[in-house]
Amino acid sequence: MSISNRMCQILRCFAFCVVAFGICSAVFAGDEDLSAKQIEKIEMKSLSLLRDVMPASSPMGFLHKQSRPLKIMKTPEGTVWWGNLFTKEEIVALVNLAPAHEEEPGEHLPRYLSFFAWQKGKWVFRQFLGNVYNLGLNYRNDVPSSFLQGSRRIGRNTGDHLSWYYDVKTGRLIRTHFENWGPFRLAGNYLCLTRGFEAHLHDATIWIYEYKDGRKGEFLARFHSRDDGSSDVVFRDHKSHKMVGWYFNGSYKNGNYENGNPISVNVREIKDIDNLVGAKIRVGDDYDDEESRQIMRGEMVVEGVDYAESIPSAEFFEILTGLNPGLLDTEWQNELSAPPPLKRSNISVTGNPEIVKRFQWPKENHKTP
Amino acid sequence: MAERKSQDAMTMLRSFTAHVFLTGICISMVIGAEVKRVPEKPKNLELLKKRALAAMEDIAPNETRGKGFAKIIVGDDHALWGNIFADSQIAALVAVNLQGHPENKRREDENLCLLLWSHGWKFYQYVGKVSPYSNDFKETDWMINQRESPRENYVLSSLDDGGENHLSWLCDPKTHTLIPTGWPKDALPSISGNTITFIQRNKKNLVYSIYQLTDQPGKRIVSFHDEILDFDSIKTAISIWDSHLKKMVVWHILSKSHRPGSDVELCSLCKNEEGIDNENFRQDAVIEFTWRKGPDYARAKEYVLWQLSGASSHAINGRWDEEKENGMRIPISAKVTGLPEAVELFTWPKVEKKAE
Numbered sequence: 001m002s003i004s005n006r007m008c009q010i011l012r013c014f015a016f017c018v019v020a021f022g023i024c025s026a027v028f029a030g031d032e033d034l035s036a037k038q039i040e041k042i043e044m045k046s047l048s049l050l051r052d053v054m055p056a057s058s059p060m061g062f063l064h065k066q067s068r069p070l071k072i073m074k075t076p077e078g079t080v081w082w083g084n085l086f087t088k089e090e091i092v093a094l095v096n097l098a099p100a101h102e103e104e105p106g107e108h109l110p111r112y113l114s115f116f117a118w119q120k121g122k123w124v125f126r127q128f129l130g131n132v133y134n135l136g137l138n139y140r141n142d143v144p145s146s147f148l149q150g151s152r153r154i155g156r157n158t159g160d161h162l163s164w165y166y167d168v169k170t171g172r173l174i175r176t177h178f179e180n181w182g183p184f185r186l187a188g189n190y191l192c193l194t195r196g197f198e199a200h201l202h203d204a205t206i207w208i209y210e211y212k213d214g215r216k217g218e219f220l221a222r223f224h225s226r227d228d229g230s231s232d233v234v235f236r237d238h239k240s241h242k243m244v245g246w247y248f249n250g251s252y253k254n255g256n257y258e259n260g261n262p263i264s265v266n267v268r269e270i271k272d273i274d275n276l277v278g279a280k281i282r283v284g285d286d287y288d289d290e291e292s293r294q295i296m297r298g299e300m301v302v303e304g305v306d307y308a309e310s311i312p313s314a315e316f317f318e319i320l321t322g323l324n325p326g327l328l329d330t331e332w333q334n335e336l337s338a339p340p341p342l343k344r345s346n347i348s349v350t351g352n353p354e355i356v357k358r359f360q361w362p363k364e365n366h367k368t369p
Numbered sequence: 370m371a372e373r374k375s376q377d378a379m380t381m382l383r384s385f386t387a388h389v390f391l392t393g394i395c396i397s398m399v400i401g402a403e404v405k406r407v408p409e410k411p412k413n414l415e416l417l418k419k420r421a422l423a424a425m426e427d428i429a430p431n432e433t434r435g436k437g438f439a440k441i442i443v444g445d446d447h448a449l450w451g452n453i454f455a456d457s458q459i460a461a462l463v464a465v466n467l468q469g470h471p472e473n474k475r476r477e478d479e480n481l482c483l484l485l486w487s488h489g490w491k492f493y494q495y496v497g498k499v500s501p502y503s504n505d506f507k508e509t510d511w512m513i514n515q516r517e518s519p520r521e522n523y524v525l526s527s528l529d530d531g532g533e534n535h536l537s538w539l540c541d542p543k544t545h546t547l548i549p550t551g552w553p554k555d556a557l558p559s560i561s562g563n564t565i566t567f568i569q570r571n572k573k574n575l576v577y578s579i580y581q582l583t584d585q586p587g588k589r590i591v592s593f594h595d596e597i598l599d600f601d602s603i604k605t606a607i608s609i610w611d612s613h614l615k616k617m618v619v620w621h622i623l624s625k626s627h628r629p630g631s632d633v634e635l636c637s638l639c640k641n642e643e644g645i646d647n648e649n650f651r652q653d654a655v656i657e658f659t660w661r662k663g664p665d666y667a668r669a670k671e672y673v674l675w676q677l678s679g680a681s682s683h684a685i686n687g688r689w690d691e692e693k694e695n696g697m698r699i700p701i702s703a704k705v706t707g708l709p710e711a712v713e714l715f716t717w718p719k720v721e722k723k724a725e
Contacts, residue, residue, distance in 0.1 A: 054429040072442040
């Protein structure tokens with residue numbers, strides 16, 4: 001073999017090693033830029049936490065049903081969850097190390113998570129999952145069937161929410177790549193995301209997407225409410241196919257709500273959808289900008305509603321979107337129970353005819369101005 | 370003569386019978402008290418044993434656990450394991466919750482069981498009832514607290530009756546069993562150094578009583594309680610033995626005022642014999658405190674208690690030595706005017722007496 005051919009072979013070999021090393025680093029580094037040595041140290045520390053855990057010969061029972069007992073061990077060094085967390089056949093463990101030292105006020109130290117499997121009488125390291133804690137396990141009847149969620153705070157009002165599903169074929173936890181600014185739940189064929197670490201103490205928001213076979217689908221609707229009683233529903237209008245937001249603001253006069261005061265209805269066309277589907281929120285404004293423009297206005301009076309509590313938002317949500325108001329609940333559900341028949345509140349509406357058409361009830365009581 | 374002798378004999382017999390009867394009653398009471406110290410065996414003891422062992426079945430300690438205990442949660446049951454007896458014996462305390470977590474229903478007390486590790490877990494003792502774990506597993510009412518010297522561990526709990534019935538056991542390294550301490554059930558205990566503090570609730574206040582401690586609580590060192598007079602005014606009554614007067618006295622501290630933004634705090638003192646009506650506060654002395662981080666009545670009270678009794682910050686605040694505490698906070702200065710005894714006791718820094 002000539003010298004040049006040999007040199008080419010060596011160079012190819014070297015290039016392959018570099019690429020392979022890069023891939024391995026990327027696979028094992030998780031979300032942080034940790035070196036292989038650092039990850040190995042975390043693995044050793046996690047293993048030492050597992051030294052006292054020797055699962056009994058008979059598995060304790062498959063955990064797929066959430067009512068099954070989960071085994072947890074908490075020590076000053078960290079926390080271990082173990083058992084048949086994902087399948088009947090395999091005992092696994094999630095090990096969450098405690099911070100390296102006591103946190104100062106405002107400090108958020110990493111708490112590294114690792115995944116181990118019980119094989120032939122010992123714990124075998126399977127996967128490093130990165131800095132994540134506040135773990136939760138949820139299960140479904142379809143595939144993927146097991147989900148792990150966690151979060152990590154990195155600032156006072158900032159942090160990520162991470163999630164994985166268990167892949168039966170590889171035996172590994174795979175990132176879902178659902179939105180990372182808040183936790184999620186699955187209800188039937190819908191993925192519902194809720195608020196995360198951002199400081200919006202007065203707001204509650206749910207983003208609803210289609211969901212199928214482990215994948216997040218199209219954005220369907222956003223429901224948002226404030227503790228001052230106002231709320232809004234954003235969705236794609238069936239007729240115009242435009243993204244619209246219906247904003248409801250109760251009449252707040254003289255320091256309180258009064259029953260009988262009209263609710264203002266402000267309907268806006270949403271132009272900037274990206275801004276909408278993220279963690280940011282919008283409450284209806286009266287001016288037009290590059291994000292939205294007003295297209296309809298109206299007022300309604302809802303009979304018998306205590307405005308101090310809230311506007312009947314779930315009812316409005318169902319009327320506008322046609323979606324099951326059960327999605328506004330916070331439970332994981334394999335299948336969404338059919339909603340009870342919509343019980344309409346008596347509402348008198350004035351203003352834009354489209355608003356009247358949607359909300360006037362009973363229809364025959366509408367009085368034309 | 371014979372008649373008199375027989376009467377004397379009858380009298381003696383009656384007296385003897387009465388003594389035997391009374392002695393019998395006393396013995397029965399003692400035995401009854403001893404019986405009550407040992408909890409009644411529950412009817413479902415076999416089920417409790419099975420559940421307790423199942424909770425620990427996956428744990429096989431490799432070596433001495435070292436510092437701290439590990440908490441285990443298995444379904445509705447939870448446990449603490451480690452060197453519970455402060456020696457090399459590994460043990461586990463398992464609280465078995467047979468009721469589960471029913472919603473909207475008052476939760477029943479749990480059953481505390483002791484297991485010992487010796488090439489496997491073995492059920493050793495049914496300890497008794499303890500308060501249930503909260504539904505989110507974030508809080509448990511029963512816990513193990515440590516006394517540093519001598520090294521002893523105590524299990525504290527209360528029954529689920531609003532926390533009015535406090536229970537405590539010594540983890541006895543000689544027998545490797547839990548022994549009821551016999552401490553008052555209406556008081557929350559804590560040990561710091563060679564003192565034990567009991568916090569009891571009377572009609573209006575929390576009363577702190579600090580005792581010397583060897584094996585059992587001994588002589589009372591000091592007791593005190595706060596009375597909140599209004600929004601920013603607190604009065605503390607401190608009851609302590611006065612070695613000069615040879616009687617119990619009560620020192621009252623009243624927080625006076627401080628200028629906003631100022632580091633100076635004023636407290637009034639009044640001293641009376643115990644039992645004397647203290648309704649009208651008589652100002653016997655005034656302390657002017659200067660603190661590093663601004664006025665704080667809690668620190669002023671702690672300082673006065675420390676100077677009077679020598680009790681540690683942990684003892685005064687009803688904390689175990691292992692609990693984190695900032696330690697006694699000493700003022701930058703404490704200037705005292707009024708009663709000479711108060712000047713001598715509370716002035717800070719201390720003025721050294723010049724030799725005559």
